[in-house]
Amino acid sequence: MRIELSEEQKLLRETVRQFADEVVKPRAKEIDESGAFPRSFFDQAGALGLAGVAVPEEYGGAGMDTLSYCIVIEEISRACATSGVILSVNNSLVCDPLLKFGTEEQKQEFLTPLAAGKKLGCFALTEPGAGSDPAGMLTTARRDGDDYVLNGSKLFITNGTDADVALVFASIDLAKKHKGITCFIVPADTPGYHHGSHEFKLGVNASGTTELAFTDLRIPARYRLGGEGDGFKVAMATLDGGRIGIAAQAVGIAQAAFEEALAYSQQREQFNQKLSEFQAIQFYLADMSTELDAARLLTWKAAWAKENQKRFTLEAAQAKLFASEMAQRVTNKALQIHGGYGYTKEYNVERYFRDARITEIYEGTSEIQKMVIADQVLKA
Numbered sequence: 001m002r003i004e005l006s007e008e009q010k011l012l013r014e015t016v017r018q019f020a021d022e023v024v025k026p027r028a029k030e031i032d033e034s035g036a037f038p039r040s041f042f043d044q045a046g047a048l049g050l051a052g053v054a055v056p057e058e059y060g061g062a063g064m065d066t067l068s069y070c071i072v073i074e075e076i077s078r079a080c081a082t083s084g085v086i087l088s089v090n091n092s093l094v095c096d097p098l099l100k101f102g103t104e105e106q107k108q109e110f111l112t113p114l115a116a117g118k119k120l121g122c123f124a125l126t127e128p129g130a131g132s133d134p135a136g137m138l139t140t141a142r143r144d145g146d147d148y149v150l151n152g153s154k155l156f157i158t159n160g161t162d163a164d165v166a167l168v169f170a171s172i173d174l175a176k177k178h179k180g181i182t183c184f185i186v187p188a189d190t191p192g193y194h195h196g197s198h199e200f201k202l203g204v205n206a207s208g209t210t211e212l213a214f215t216d217l218r219i220p221a222r223y224r225l226g227g228e229g230d231g232f233k234v235a236m237a238t239l240d241g242g243r244i245g246i247a248a249q250a251v252g253i254a255q256a257a258f259e260e261a262l263a264y265s266q267q268r269e270q271f272n273q274k275l276s277e278f279q280a281i282q283f284y285l286a287d288m289s290t291e292l293d294a295a296r297l298l299t300w301k302a303a304w305a306k307e308n309q310k311r312f313t314l315e316a317a318q319a320k321l322f323a324s325e326m327a328q329r330v331t332n333k334a335l336q337i338h339g340g341y342g343y344t345k346e347y348n349v350e351r352y353f354r355d356a357r358i359t360e361i362y363e364g365t366s367e368i369q370k371m372v373i374a375d376q377v378l379k380a
């Protein structure tokens with residue numbers, strides 16, 4: 001495994017960092033406070049090729065690899081975690097499964113505009129009673145001639161308020177549990193498709209998190225992604241990729257918090273010396289920088305595994321588990337270094353602290369990652 005970035009990846013990082021610093025970061029506080037979905041950010045990111053980083057150019061993407069995708073998500077999240085997850089969902093939870101499991105016709109009709117950032121996607125798996133246990137979902141899909149008719153509801157769907165296309169998981173036979181789950185591509189303008197208003201949350205506040213409801217929603221059978229009953233595996237394989245994106249997001253949030261804490265410690269004086277001259281603060285900075293590098297390396301390793309192995313379930317879960325918990329520790333220390341100022345809205349660290357928390361929950365909680373890791377190591 002190579003841990004040095006190629007010239008192309010270094011250039012990508014510079015370009016995305018400039019976009020993130022000049023365009024994304026200045027709006028981060030405002031969208032956090034208003035909760036307004038930043039559609040113009042998505043449009044601009046799409047124009048730069050960031051909506052489908054690892055999708056081949058023939059399908060509207062940037063034709064890069066998974067490590068490049070991690071660089072993009074880290075840099076955007078370093079500026080604004082909300083913007084990071086909006087992109088991460090479109091890239092890894094929507095474009096990636098369409099590329100992997102879609103027919104040529106589905107790729108032309110859906111993947112190409114999604115990867116080009118002309119349409120926004122969401123991933124509708126979670127339900128009010130089926131979060132960590134998606135096999136317990138109650139949304140149904142009934143075959144009716146050349147169509148399927150969907151009924152049910154979904155919850156906590158990132159991008160849900162603004163998505164043009166949803167990947168919806170529904171059961172063709174509830175008695176079959178996970179073996180009945182099937183994935184469908186659902187345009188949001190289909191009659192019977194409803195979305196709620198956005199949830200106000202602790203962090204990543206403008207990511208359009210909402211509920212979706214389907215009432216006798218009719219779609220043609222050609223919008224089924226994969227075979228009948230394949231949906232659970234489509235979801236799990238997709239989440240393996242998604243978890244790498246969330247790990248990169250956590251690294252980006254922690255990197256921002258670390259940089260601001262480092263700068264603050266070199267400027268703020270107490271007891272007639274800079275905070276950075278106190279060994280207690282130096283030890284904080286040492287731990288933060290070490291953990292950040294460890295999380296980034298695990299994330300890059302998972303990216304490498306996705307490119308080079310058939311299954312990368314273990315590497316993705318390890319990266320997500322460690323990076324998300326690292327982000328919680330690093331943002332907590334960054335806030336502590338800022339003292340009372342860190343607890344105010346005047347500084348960004350309180351937002352980083354709040355934004356980091358969700359990375360331990362969405363796309364599988366830390367407890368789920370531990371179940372996945374234990375399962376993988378026990379059967380290795």
Ligand code: CAA
Nearest residue numbers: 126132133134135157158233236237240313362363364368
């Ligand atoms: N890749 C491919 N196949 C997989 C797989 C993977 N990573 N993981 C499991 N499978 C297959 C298994 O091999 C098994 O296949 P067979 O039927 O052929 O035997 C089948 O799927 C069922 O597997 P399990 O028995 O392990 O399934 P389970 O019901 O016990 O669940 C779990 C396992 C790991 C707990 C899983 O339910 C899980 O990951 N839960 C968390 C769900 C989650 O992450 N939700 C996040 C919602 S999305 C979100 O947050 C998005 C957003 O908007 C930001």
